[in-house]
Amino acid sequence: ADTIRIAVTPGDGIGPEVVGEAVKCLEALRAKHGLALEWTRFPWPSHAWHEDHGESWPEDALEQLQKFDAILLGALGDPGPVDDPERYLLPDSISLSPLLDMRKGFDQWVCERPARLLPGARQYLADDRARDIDMLVIRENSEGEYVSQGGRLRKGTPDEVATQMEVFTRKATDRIIRYGFEQARARAADRIKESRTRSFRTIDGRTCESQVCLVTKRNALRHWGDMYTEAFEEISREYPDVAIHHELVDAACMKFVQSPWAFDVVVASNLQGDILTDLAAVLSGGMGVAPSCNLNPTDPDMPSMFEPTHGSAPDIAGQGLADPTAMLFTTARMLEWLGRKDPNLAAAGKALFQAVAADLAENSTRQRGTQEIGAAICARLA
Amino acid sequence: ADTIRIAVTPGDGIGPEVVGEAVKCLEALRAKHGLALEWTRFPWPSHAWHEDHGESWPEDALEQLQKFDAILLGALGDPGPVDDPERYLLPDSISLSPLLDMRKGFDQWVCERPARLLPGARQYLADDRARDIDMLVIRENSEGEYVSQGGRLRKGTPDEVATQMEVFTRKATDRIIRYGFEQARARAADRIKESRTRSFRTIDGRTCESQVCLVTKRNALRHWGDMYTEAFEEISREYPDVAIHHELVDAACMKFVQSPWAFDVVVASNLQGDILTDLAAVLSGGMGVAPSCNLNPTDPDMPSMFEPTHGSAPDIAGQGLADPTAMLFTTARMLEWLGRKDPNLAAAGKALFQAVAADLAENSTRQRGTQEIGAAICARLA
Ligand SMILES: CC(C)[C@H](C(=O)O)[C@@H](O)C(=O)O
Ligand SMILES: CC(C)[C@H](C(=O)O)[C@@H](O)C(=O)O
Numbered sequence: 032a033d034t035i036r037i038a039v040t041p042g043d044g045i046g047p048e049v050v051g052e053a054v055k056c057l058e059a060l061r062a063k064h065g066l067a068l069e070w071t072r073f074p075w076p077s078h079a080w081h082e083d084h085g086e087s088w089p090e091d092a093l094e095q096l097q098k099f100d101a102i103l104l105g106a107l108g109d110p111g112p113v114d115d116p117e118r119y120l121l122p123d124s125i126s127l128s129p130l131l132d133m134r135k136g137f138d139q140w141v142c143e144r145p146a147r148l149l150p151g152a153r154q155y156l157a158d159d160r161a162r163d164i165d166m167l168v169i170r171e172n173s174e175g176e177y178v179s180q181g182g183r184l185r186k187g188t189p190d191e192v193a194t195q196m197e198v199f200t201r202k203a204t205d206r207i208i209r210y211g212f213e214q215a216r217a218r219a220a221d222r223i224k225e226s227r228t229r230s231f232r233t234i235d236g237r238t239c240e241s242q243v244c245l246v247t248k249r250n251a252l253r254h255w256g257d258m259y260t261e262a263f264e265e266i267s268r269e270y271p272d273v274a275i276h277h278e279l280v281d282a283a284c285m286k287f288v289q290s291p292w293a294f295d296v297v298v299a300s301n302l303q304g305d306i307l308t309d310l311a312a313v314l315s316g317g318m319g320v321a322p323s324c325n326l327n328p329t330d331p332d333m334p335s336m337f338e339p340t341h342g343s344a345p346d347i348a349g350q351g352l353a354d355p356t357a358m359l360f361t362t363a364r365m366l367e368w369l370g371r372k373d374p375n376l377a378a379a380g381k382a383l384f385q386a387v388a389a390d391l392a393e394n395s396t397r398q399r400g401t402q403e404i405g406a407a408i409c410a411r412l413a
Numbered sequence: 414a415d416t417i418r419i420a421v422t423p424g425d426g427i428g429p430e431v432v433g434e435a436v437k438c439l440e441a442l443r444a445k446h447g448l449a450l451e452w453t454r455f456p457w458p459s460h461a462w463h464e465d466h467g468e469s470w471p472e473d474a475l476e477q478l479q480k481f482d483a484i485l486l487g488a489l490g491d492p493g494p495v496d497d498p499e500r501y502l503l504p505d506s507i508s509l510s511p512l513l514d515m516r517k518g519f520d521q522w523v524c525e526r527p528a529r530l531l532p533g534a535r536q537y538l539a540d541d542r543a544r545d546i547d548m549l550v551i552r553e554n555s556e557g558e559y560v561s562q563g564g565r566l567r568k569g570t571p572d573e574v575a576t577q578m579e580v581f582t583r584k585a586t587d588r589i590i591r592y593g594f595e596q597a598r599a600r601a602a603d604r605i606k607e608s609r610t611r612s613f614r615t616i617d618g619r620t621c622e623s624q625v626c627l628v629t630k631r632n633a634l635r636h637w638g639d640m641y642t643e644a645f646e647e648i649s650r651e652y653p654d655v656a657i658h659h660e661l662v663d664a665a666c667m668k669f670v671q672s673p674w675a676f677d678v679v680v681a682s683n684l685q686g687d688i689l690t691d692l693a694a695v696l697s698g699g700m701g702v703a704p705s706c707n708l709n710p711t712d713p714d715m716p717s718m719f720e721p722t723h724g725s726a727p728d729i730a731g732q733g734l735a736d737p738t739a740m741l742f743t744t745a746r747m748l749e750w751l752g753r754k755d756p757n758l759a760a761a762g763k764a765l766f767q768a769v770a771a772d773l774a775e776n777s778t779r780q781r782g783t784q785e786i787g788a789a790i791c792a793r794l795a
């Protein structure tokens with residue numbers, strides 16, 4: 032197989048620290064499994080708060096990154112001096128723009144965030160069934176609430192009107208819903224292999240091994256809510272083996288807290304998916320363990336991008352305190368994804384996942400630094 | 414004082430059952446406190462699923478209701494036969510329209526949902542600090558994502574485009590933010606009276622008795638996010654005694670689960686407020702206890718509307734199983750609100766709140782029917 036090339040963008044705050052551990056693990060895996068894998072580092076910190084830079088990343092960043100098979104991102108967001116009252120309330124949008132630029136530029140139309148409460152991860156819910164949380168939240172990542180259309184009329188005056196347009200296409204709706212059903216099937220197959228079966232009821236009383244729950248706010252945001260519902264209904268007929276369900280986004284958030292173990296695959300719009308994935312992340316242990324994948328499953332020339340769900344945590348940056356676990360789970364996901372180009376990478380990804388999970392299960396109660404955790408996981412890989 | 418008149422709209426499903434208990438409590442309170450209070454019942458069930466009705470409520474419903482000082486609503490939503498697969502995925506928007514019509518028609522621009530985890534209420538979070546949850550989520554209730562502008566182009570074809578416009582005005586932004594600060598002050602004063610002080614840090618290191626947290630998604634939905642932030646900043650200068658804070662909506666949902674006891678007053682947009690209030694409701698015990706107030710604080714000719722946050726629960730309707738606790742907390746809130754017209758009502762509202770809270774604290778582990786709970790609370794009032 033051709034050598035697979037990864038662009039490593041450490042980003043801001045704790046990004047470089049956790050990415051450092053990811054690279055060490057990649058080195059260990061490459062040596063052990065003889066992987067045809069190489070990477071290039073792009074140390075592009077955000078300078079949103081410095082006067083000499085208006086933009087965060089070089090103008091040709093996307094051009095440079097497009098040549099790679101995947102992008103491994105640390106964290107973005109440089110809020111500047113957080114204790115400066117003048118700046119405290121200023122918008123944090125500038126240093127995050129590369130994230131949205133990559134999603135758009137590489138048409139990474141799926142944002143996939145698995146949420147499984149692994150042994151050792153913090154359990155926020157009182158009910159012990161929370162241990163069975165195992166869902167995959169799939170967020171539409173290319174349009175919807177995030178099209179950046181709108182503006183401010185009579186800006187700064189008492190008569191100001193601010194608008195924001197939401198745009199949803201049937202094409203993007205169909206593809207994200209179909210992707211959800213495919214993932215549900217794949218998860219069912221994996222579970223059956225591991226003898227961890229589950230059971231979901233269909234509306235006509237049958238039971239299925241997997242489920243897709245569509246989330247909308249169709250009782251208030253009717254136009255796209257109805258379109259999503261119609262697409263969901265039609266596509267679901269092609270998957271009689273997958274149970275279907277619908278929740279309104281407010282009820283979905285409530286049920287995520289009340290009975291998250293009842294969900295399997297969840298499909299939601301860009302903004303609602305953003306909210307649901309953060310909620311799913313905390314229910315499965317918090318930002319310290321949550322991976323995030325921005326995928327383009329259809330165009331092999333477009334790199335997919337992998338980042339932990341957490342931010343740049345400027346308050347603890349540079350101190351060796353950040354937990355690299357989420358970054359390493361993310362790296363494992365990236366390798367599994369790249370398995371479509373080279374099966375050895377899928378195996379390496381599984382090995383990394385298992386090493387991180389084992390480390391989490393054994394050491395969750397100990398206070399450890401970034402490098403200590405990374406080294407322990409590398410040692411497991413060797 | 415003039416007699417205060419309440420329009421009672423039981424609605425659908427369990428609505429009439431829980432409203433029945435509310436009316437019994439109002440009777441007990443009227444007798445005991447000699448209240449100048451009367452009410453009229455409008456038994457308007459939704460008929461969204463019946464072929465003989467296109468609309469849920471009479472055409473002149475708003476005209477009829479406007480003559481009252483307040484509206485006490487049971488629950489809306491008649492999903493029809495829920496086990497009919499043909500109908501399962503159909504939108505549920507029709508039978509809910511009176512709710513949105515009232516909010517709009519009576520310019521109930523505040524939706525206020527207190528969330529306090531009272532003794533006896535179910536605690537979903539593992540951390541025992543959850544017992545200290547005591548926040549007030551204030552939702553902008555008149556515009557934003559709920560303006561119902563947009564549509565479906567090339568409807569039903571593969572080239573369909575669905576749009577939804579979000580419209581925010583500075584006027585509505587200012588008034589909801591100012592309302593938030595006023596509530597923060599009022600809550601601080603109440604707490605000081607009850608010797609339950611709290612402390613929140615300002616950005617310049619002072620401590621305050623109360624806090625307002627603004628929630629937006631300004632890093633992705635910039636236009637109104639920036640406008641909200643600017644309004645928040647300006648108005649906060651008039652309230653140096655109230656600490657300020659900002660969260661992005663995704664992070665806010667996460668922090669609601671991680672440390673909900675750290676919030677005081679939370680101000681959010683219509684849709685984001687919808688999501689946050691459901692989440693706050695479950696964190697403070699669930700739908701069984703959560704009141705909701707749709708208020709017009711500025712126009713005395715417009716009735717405010719009070720409803721439990723829960724829905725019509727068609728699956729248990731008509732069986733005497735529904736818990737009227739949320740309905741009764743809602744009724745208490747209504748009376749406290751009407752206290753601005755007649756102080757006796759505020760006192761009656763406090764008495765009702767205390768009776769419901771005491772009943773909850775003592776009986777939370779017993780299985781009781783709707784009428785049994787209502788009767789126990791009435792007995793406390795007598
Ligand atoms: C940083 C922000 C724009 C982004 C989003 O809202 O998509 C983040 O919250 C995420 O979920 O990746
Ligand atoms: C029924 C629905 C339209 C409504 C809303 O979204 O406002 C409900 O969820 C609520 O919170 O009162």
